[in-house]
Amino acid sequence: MSWDNPGDADDEPFLPPLPQEDRLWRHPSEVGIAAAEAATIRPARQMSVWAVASVAGLVGTVLTIGVITLIGGLEPRVIERQVIERVAIPPVATSGVSGGGGGVVEVAGRISPAIARVEVTERDQIRTGSGVVFRDNGYLLTNAHVVDGAIDVQVELASGAVYQAEVIGRDPLTDIAVIKIDADSIPTAVLGENVALEVGEPAIAIGSPAGLRGGPSVTTGVVSALGRRVNGPGEGSLHDMIQFDAPITPGSSGGALVDSTGAVIGITTAIAVTDFGAEGLGFATPIDIARKVADDIIETGEAQHPLLGVEGRDLDMASAASADLPGGAQVLEVTEGGPAGAAGLQPGDVITSMAGEPTETMSALVVNLRSHAPGETVELTYRSGGEDVTTTVVLGRR
Secondary structure (H helix, E strand, O other): OOOOOOOOOOHOOOOOOOOOHOOOOOOOHHHOOOOOHHHHHHHHHHHHHHHHHHHHHHHHHHHHHHHHHHOOOOOOOOOOOOOOOOEOOOOOOOOOOOOOHHHHHHHHHHHHHHEEEEEEEEEEEEEEEEEEEEEEOEEEEOOOOOOOOOOEEEOOOOOOOEHHHHHHEEOOOEEEEEEEOOOOOOOOOEEOOOOOOOOEEEEEEOOHHHHHHOOOEEEEEEEEEEEEEEEOOOEEEEEEEEEEEOOOOOOOOOEEEEOOOOOOOOEEEEEEEEEEEEEEEEEEEEHHHHHHHHHHHHHHHOOOOOOOOOEEEEEEEHHHHHHOOOEEEEEEEEOOOOOOHHEEEOOOOOOEEOOOOEEOHHHHHHHHHHOOOOOEEEEEEEOOOOOOEEEEEEEEEE
16 A cells, blocks of 8 residues: 555545654655665564563563462472493583583583482472483482482483482482482483682583473573582581582582583582572582592492591681691591591691691591592691601591
8 A cells, every 4th residue: 555546455535644743753765764774674673572572471480480489389398408331421621601602502402411300208298309310321419418318219301201219329428319210321411520620610500490390400600619618418517519609499409510511510519598598609519529429339339438537627727827837627536446546646636738638627638538548548747736747547437
């Protein structure tokens, strides 16, 4: 239809347009815009509409989830307080994820099939967590607290397949557990290393937060700190933890923290919580620790932890300065009949090195100890009565 020949659209009478000065709109020909240029404007306007619609959809989704959570539609009881023995081979390093979304998409697509939703029944309570398939004959890594007291465990893979699971073993000292499903040739995650891990590196958390079905969730951030000591889910502390800022929520425990190549560098374990609520920081058990514990559990049924036979704390700054020491692990108690006692250590002594590695904190001593095996002989240096003493200790088994 044109102004000169309105045609017979619905046979309605045609009224000529108002003069320009009486109108709020203009035809492109009236303001000197070519028809081709006008055509390029329309998609832009359409895009704006789609953007608004998308945002509105997202807001609607957020609001809906909020309502469902309030009314208990997401299961109000949900809480969280390799026949081939083949381990996946680490991949060749690829580009980091900080340069755009492509890297994250690729990594998520590669590892998501190996991330599982773990549902645990304990008496009349159901809780959920996450798991990481690391051997293709059905072995998964998860957290010890996720399967603590479990009567029944079910695993739902990203494919939607659901399996009954068996708890092979759990280690509260590291909060690592191994569970197994009856499946062969399933997708596995690549287990990386922590040796070269640095603060500031990209970190991608993949798990099943809040027990949501439909596949794992992906969040991104960076490695915020290394070697953290945090309170464990039971008694005692978790040592040498990786701190990261990729958002996680209850249900993420037992999921994977991966680097920019898609290799697992940690098992997500805890969230930083204060009196004001969650602080946006998460903690993961380093994969080197998780792998060793898992191998021990599969081979022997339990984790093989060496025993030194002391309880202690960090040497305070004033005492360290007075003794001219950079730090140390101050012995508070010596286990009767234990390796340290047999070597002559007494309460009040300060351990300053073990196996040639400096010991400036109690956490450093624990981490160093984990790198040795029961029955191994190590050299120990400690300060006693103002004198430095070097001795050898035959590690026991905890």
